[in-house]
Amino acid sequence: MATQGQVITCKAAVAWEANKPLVIEDVQVAPPQAGEVRVKILFTALCHTDAYTWSGKDPEGLFPCILGHEAAGVVESVGEGVTEVQPGDHVIPCYQAECRECKFCKSGKTNLCGKVRAATGVGVMMNDRKSRFSVNGKPIYHFMGTSTFSQYTVVHDVSVAKINPQAPLEKVCLLGCGVPTGLGAVWNTAKVEEGSIVAVFGLGTVGLAVAEGAKTAGASRIIGIDIDSKKYDVAKNFGVTEFINPKDHDKPIQQVIVDQTDGGVDYSFECIGNVSVMRAALECCHKGWGTSVIVGVAASGQEISTRPFQLVTGRVWKGTAFGGFKSRSQVPWLVEKYMNKEIKVDEYITHSLTLPEINKAFDLMHEGGCLRCVLSVHE
Ligand SMILES: NC(=O)C1=CN([C@@H]2O[C@H](COP(=O)(O)OP(=O)(O)OC[C@H]3O[C@@H](n4cnc5c(N)ncnc54)[C@H](O)[C@@H]3O)[C@@H](O)[C@H]2O)C=CC1
Numbered sequence: 001m002a003t004q005g006q007v008i009t010c011k012a013a014v015a016w017e018a019n020k021p022l023v024i025e026d027v028q029v030a031p032p033q034a035g036e037v038r039v040k041i042l043f044t045a046l047c048h049t050d051a052y053t054w055s056g057k058d059p060e061g062l063f064p065c066i067l068g069h070e071a072a073g074v075v076e077s078v079g080e081g082v083t084e085v086q087p088g089d090h091v092i093p094c095y096q097a098e099c100r101e102c103k104f105c106k107s108g109k110t111n112l113c114g115k116v117r118a119a120t121g122v123g124v125m126m127n128d129r130k131s132r133f134s135v136n137g138k139p140i141y142h143f144m145g146t147s148t149f150s151q152y153t154v155v156h157d158v159s160v161a162k163i164n165p166q167a168p169l170e171k172v173c174l175l176g177c178g179v180p181t182g183l184g185a186v187w188n189t190a191k192v193e194e195g196s197i198v199a200v201f202g203l204g205t206v207g208l209a210v211a212e213g214a215k216t217a218g219a220s221r222i223i224g225i226d227i228d229s230k231k232y233d234v235a236k237n238f239g240v241t242e243f244i245n246p247k248d249h250d251k252p253i254q255q256v257i258v259d260q261t262d263g264g265v266d267y268s269f270e271c272i273g274n275v276s277v278m279r280a281a282l283e284c285c286h287k288g289w290g291t292s293v294i295v296g297v298a299a300s301g302q303e304i305s306t307r308p309f310q311l312v313t314g315r316v317w318k319g320t321a322f323g324g325f326k327s328r329s330q331v332p333w334l335v336e337k338y339m340n341k342e343i344k345v346d347e348y349i350t351h352s353l354t355l356p357e358i359n360k361a362f363d364l365m366h367e368g369g370c371l372r373c374v375l376s377v378h379e
């Protein structure tokens with residue numbers, strides 16, 4: 001192919017500074033080095049975590065950078081030693097890598113991978129600790145090892161999942177983050193059993209995917225909690241059976257839930273990123289066994305607290321990254337589940353725009369009616 005081994009100049013949305021509108025720039029994307037893959041991104045969605053880092057509250061946020069981590073595309077070229085994907089393969093970039101060789105990958109206890117995390121956390125590639133992106137010679141940092149708000153990106157080979165080429169990329173891009181995170185929080189992290197009572201705090205994409213996961217796990221009651229009452233109508237389609245708006249109650253929300261559930265829920269999930277809600281989510285769990293899973297990402301400087309007595313009396317506090325899914329192994333499996341109509345994806349897509357409209361897409365994200373907005377990157 002003509003572009004292999006060449007620098008590609010393409011359009012990308014650059015975050016030059018925290019909180020300043022993204023700027024569509026002509027970006028130079030260097031060829032992939034050993035162990036790297038250059039991907040033509042066709043569709044990318046926006047996740048709340050992109051907005052979080054853009055806001056300047058992420059301690060790992062570096063500027064200028066190219067954000068984006070929920071996407072799908074086609075391999076354009078590969079660097080030396082890359083064997084598991086080749087040009088033309090349909091792929092989903094994975095911010096949570098899976099090398100299958102490191103201490104984490106071999107532990108059988110976690111989906112976290114240590115191979116490239118130190119490099120992706122500081123916005124560079126592992127090989128030479130440099131960025132593959134530049135604008136007129138000025139380096140632009142990578143983000144989460146994915147940087148999908150660009151027509152082309154370079155990722156580590158351990159951070160890319162090859163998927164069924166029949167899958168519609170404009171839909172399955174969502175399997176790069178929010179939907180697997182919610183489903184996996186239920187299936188892998190909490191391991192919700194049939195008949196359980198579940199509370200979901202925050203009914204955005206991640207919370208709705210938790211509800212969907214809980215429904216398929218056979219939960220008997222799925223209580224959705226959100227400060228936006230309009231969320232309930234949509235949430236019913238994802239399995240939420242009851243709704244509570246904390247603003248409608250004088251008592252603390254954990255007390256309201258404990259009163260309505262004969263002592264508390266079996267499982268709760270915080271899908272907002274609010275440390276006060278994380279506490280409420282733990283404290284609404286049943287004494288002796290209730291488990292609360294933190295999914296939301298809280299800003300730099302925020303800390304969780306509760307009375308240790310809550311844990312002494314048997315409640316369990318956990319967290320999850322990418323829903324505990326092993327990315328390269330299990331994203332292709334999730335794609336198949338979608339193709340077999342076993343999991344929802346289309347239902348989370350409320351808006352479709354193009355890359356140049358990305359600032360509008362971020363505005364939409366902060367409006368109640370938007371779950372996921374998918375950007376067509378080459379239109
Ligand atoms: N752990 C992980 O691997 C991942 C974590 N995340 C994080 O999950 C969180 C949720 O992501 P999205 O669903 O995309 O966000 P979202 O913004 O679409 O949804 C959040 C929901 O919480 C509601 N909410 C806000 N404050 C509330 C409060 N005090 N009480 C009750 N409800 C409240 C909002 O009305 C909204 O419906 C974010 O913090 C995101 O960064 C996202 C993906 C992966």
Ligand SMILES: N[C@@H](CCC(=O)N[C@@H](CSC=O)C(=O)NCC(=O)O)C(=O)O
Pocket residue numbers: 047049050058059060061096112117177297298299300321322
């Ligand atoms: N840089 C952030 C960390 C944010 C975070 O926790 N990210 C999640 C994924 S959120 C996706 O939308 C995650 O997978 N964390 C594990 C990891 O290795 O980063 C901060 O420092 O707050």
Ligand SMILES: [Zn+2]
Pocket residue numbers: 047048049050069070177178
């Ligand atoms: Zn995300």
Ligand SMILES: [Zn+2]
Pocket residue numbers: 097098099100101102103104105106112113114115
């Ligand atoms: Zn690993």
